[in-house]
Amino acid sequence: GQQLNQSPQSMFIQEGEDVSMNCTSSSIFNTWLWYKQDPGEGPVLLIALYKAGELTSNGRLTAQFGITRKDSFLNISASIPSDVGIYFCAGQLWGAQKLVFGQGTRLTINP
Amino acid sequence: DVKVTQSSRYLVKRTGEKVFLECVQDMDHENMFWYRQDPGLGLRLIYFSYDVKMKEKGDIPEGYSVSREKKERFSLILESASTNQTSMYLCASSWADPSTDTQYFGPGTRLTVL
Numbered sequence: 074g075q076q077l078n079q080s081p082q083s084m085f086i087q088e089g090e091d092v093s094m095n096c097t098s099s100s101i102f103n104t105w106l107w108y109k110q111d112p113g114e115g116p117v118l119l120i121a122l123y124k125a126g127e128l129t130s131n132g133r134l135t136a137q138f139g140i141t142r143k144d145s146f147l148n149i150s151a152s153i154p155s156d157v158g159i160y161f162c163a164g165q166l167w168g169a170q171k172l173v174f175g176q177g178t179r180l181t182i183n184p
Numbered sequence: 185d186v187k188v189t190q191s192s193r194y195l196v197k198r199t200g201e202k203v204f205l206e207c208v209q210d211m212d213h214e215n216m217f218w219y220r221q222d223p224g225l226g227l228r229l230i231y232f233s234y235d236v237k238m239k240e241k242g243d244i245p246e247g248y249s250v251s252r253e254k255k256e257r258f259s260l261i262l263e264s265a266s267t268n269q270t271s272m273y274l275c276a277s278s279w280a281d282p283s284t285d286t287q288y289f290g291p292g293t294r295l296t297v298l
Contacts, residue, residue, distance in 0.1 A: 106287075116289045118288070170232065172229075174219075176224060176226040
């Protein structure tokens with residue numbers, strides 16, 4: 074099945090650092106979503122993007138829908154311990170009911 | 185708030201057993217999904233359903249079946265569990281309207297097959 078290429082696969086950072094991760098695809102997506110999964114829990118939606126070029130913020134999180142519709146990035150500023158978890162990008166093809174997920178980025182923060 | 189619940193957080197079964205994983209959502213969503221999550225592979229779609237008694241295969245349906253007799257409930261069935269089905273299983277639901285297609289996830293069931 075189709076998958077998105079998400080990178081990096083893991084990150085080890087110091088508290089207070091900024092974080093950047095991205096997803097790319099060979100296909101054009103109609104929607105990009107970013108989810109976070111806390112340990113032992115299901116993924117929770119962070120940000121949804123519906124238009125090419127769209128830049129959306131949610132607190133310290135900022136995400137952009139690439140202008141080519143084939144990529145998206147997520148930035149986290151001034152990381153804190155509760156940012157630890159796995160971050161997933163997901164894309165939806167036009168007319169499809171299902172999402173395609175990236176492999177995930179595991180974020181670890183050293184206090 | 186949308187609530188998606190899964191019947192068990194942890195499950196241990198033996199090879200060859202029939203396993204039922206239950207998922208219930210309370211938002212009258214049309215669509216429901218079953219994924220499995222494995223390290224380094226992200227979320228892979230097993231089956232999804234866009235209406236009662238309707239189902240479609242996802243990317244990895246082999247060894248699984250599903251049942252949707254009521255709109256709020258979507259069951260994943262492992263007819264004869266095998267060790268390679270040890271994984272985290274996640275259920276999700278969403279509206280059918282593409283403009284509001286965000287999927288909401290349950291907490292997951294970690295299944296171990298011995």
